[in-house]
Amino acid sequence: MAQRMLFNDAEVIEAEDLTAIGQQAQSATDSLVKDAIGYPAHWSGFTATQQSAQIVRLTPGRYYTPEMIFAADAATDINLQVHIPLASSDQRWVAIILRGNVETATAQRIFETSTDVETSVPVEQTAPKREIRKAGFTYQQGAASPAPALKPAVAGTDAVVAWVLLGSAGILSIEPGEPSRVKSLYEVEGRVTDLENEVGGIAIRTTAIETDIVNIAARLRDIPRPALMRQIQRNLGQLNREIVLPEEARAHVFDSFLTYDVWDPTHAAWRGRVREGGRFPYVSESVSQLTLATPDDPAVMIRNGRMIPAFDEIVRIANEGRDTVLNISQLTHTEVTATKHEVARSRFAWSTAQLVCTNTQYWANVLAGVQIGQMFTLDGETFLLEGSNGLVHYSGQDMYRHIRRAIVEEWSEVYWTYENTEVGLNGSVYAQSFLNAQPFIATAIELDFERVGPTGDVTVMICVCNAIGAPDFGQVVAHVTKQRDDLVVGWNRFEFDYTLLEAGKRYAFETVTTGNHSIWCTSGNKFTGGTRFACTDGVFQQGDLSADMAFRVLGARPRQPRTEIAFDPVTLAGGMTDVEMVMKSWAPGGTALEWQFRPSGQPYWFSIEDDYPGGGHPLAGLPALIELKLVMLGTADLAPMVVVDNKLKCRVGRNRNEACLSSKVLAFGLSTTQIVTQYLLDAFDAALHTFTPQIIIGGTTYPATATTVSIDVDDPKRRFVESTFTVPATTSARMAPKIETSNVVDVPFINNAMLIAT
Secondary structure (H helix, E strand, C coil): CCCCCCCCCCCCCCHHHHHHHHHHHHHHHHHHHHHHHCCCCEEECCCEEECCCCEEEECCEEEECCCCEEEECCCEEEECHHHCCCCCCEEEEEEEEEEEEEEEEEEEEEECCCCCCCCCCCEEEEEEEEEEEEEEEEEEECCCEECCCCCCCCCCCCCEEEEEEEECCEEEEEEECHHHECCCHHHHHHHHHHHHHHHHHHHHHHHHHHHHHHHHHHHHHHCCCHHHHHHHHHHHHHHHHHHCCCCCCCCEEEECCCCCCCECCCCCCCECEECCCEECCEEEEEEEECCECCCCCCCEEEECCEEEECEEEEEEEEECCCCEEEECCCCCCEEEEEEEEEECEEEEEEECCCCCCHHHHHCCHHHHHHHHHHHCCCCCCCCCCCCHHHCCCCCCCEEEEEECCEEEEEECCCEEEEEEEEEEEEEEEEEEEEECCCCEEEEEEEEEEEECCCCCCEEEEEEEECCCCCEEEEEEEEEEEECHHHCCCEEEEEEEEEEEECCCCEEEEEEEECCCCEEEEEECCCCCCCCEEEECCCCCEEEECCEEECEEEEEEEECCCEEEEEEEEEECCCCCCEEEEEEEEECCCCCEEEEEEEECCCCCCEECCCCCHHHCCHHHHCCCEEEEEEEEECCCCCCCEEECCCCCEEEEEEECCEEECCECCEEEEEEEEEEEEEEEEECCCCCCEEEECEEEECCEEEECCEEEEEECCCCCCCEEEEEEEEEEEEEEEEECCEEEECCCCCCCEEEEEEEEEC
């Protein structure tokens, strides 16, 4: 109290002096409330109880504002009947809010009518006697709605003394407005004591932490940076794929989009393709067999489907002479199982989009058979994989030739083991090897018969010799059987499929027969290019240096170095952006197979390897039909070949405008709340394309918390995208990247992907 009133014994006290005593006491209390307590709109002392289904009773209490205190000296009953919701399924919250009012109370008092005591007459009248600060109540109701109902939004300057939940039958529950209750000094002291105890414990732990931090700071240089650890994990993921570690839970997974091992095309969100990259799916596609527009075109010759340019036949290798006779059925007849290898395949693909993908480096030897099935077929054929433990052994390898927007893939060996035919033979087996110095296309072998027996067909096979120069029954490249009635004394022609014999290799032809036939041979080592062999048990072959069979190997000499062959056009309703062809073929050194196409409505033919002006492409206009022709380029002695059969396939397709790829559920082997994904994008144009990294956990898709994009300094259309995801604790997840394009003739693709559980 800043002031007090002073009086003397003889002093006459005035009314304003007595009023000032009350004003000063009230002012002092108000200052104490404002300066020391300072609660904005709080209450104390009130208790809300239910008196009936509609009535709430509030006991006496006080209402504090920043300037003064209001009081309710008597219990107050509040009837909430008007707020009860009508619908039986509805509920409603009602907030009981305090309000302060200043009221003046009056009373009857005796007043003197004059200051003259002799003439003054006492008069009774009403006069203001007390100023009352009274606490009252108001209500704020929420909206009626089915459970759970929402509480009404109350202003921060209001003090809620109680929350009442009403149903159609009346009061359901009462909650005190605890946030607005005044806390006593005793309560505050208890809280402060608890905090002091906690702070004391924190001080002790902080001292220990400071010591640990000092020790950690001294070792920081020994801890690899997160970026370095992710590089190590990425490299480990690549190595895991290349050395084919057994599948198990790992905290990192790397995939180069060569197979579907990691990806789940059965997932509901899947819309994409895995074909040397994660690619856009086709909204429309068609696979058809390519056929010649003119099957009897004189510019080519076809034998059992093998098509080469028209040729003249000449003798390429010969050993002629009649020194001795060999009875080719005099050995013990044995059963022979020979394996004939088929012509290897080539793949041509071109598109409006960049197809070149550097992830072909991940086709390791152990995945060679998988690559054959993935890349050299369009209709799901099954190829034979040879070797132990499912691992493929082969001597040839793929030759990738990337030319702008076209990909040409060729097998470097003319014949491969992935398609072969078992040939079972019975009879006496003789063979003659020969060294081939120059490559040529063999068309027939002629043998000089001295005698033709009354029965017995004759089979002639051409095979590759093994490392010691002996014929290898497991590497037959051609075979033909001549009926007994077609045999004559003298030179007999054994005509087989056009067969490419490579330079520097040693080949052999073998005769198998049960007939009493004899052929002429030369002696005295007149033929130095090979050796005669006799097979005694179907496997082992013994060389005979005393004589060599008389024979002629005939080959093709192309009439023209350049030949064009028209094929029937391919079509796709709505237009196409991609064309892909797979065929059996060979194109030895110095020769080439070049496909040309002409979109409908255009006057010019285009080569798939052309560099188109301005970076455009003839397929950019989405032609619905293209004409095709094959240009076969050869030399005076050599030509390429294509097998025109049901394996000569063409796929045409048109891209969708989005790709959504979903991996299988990838187990980490640990629990984590943070996941990092890394993607390498190719042919990406920010003006046309958008890339959205996502992961799926359970059935929930999570966006990236943070993403960084790096542009390759050597290739501005290549992006490295690293994203971090903060998720609920999990032990597995799916990668679910999404790519969109505003132009289906220009689409990017994902080169490789990495997921890391941190």
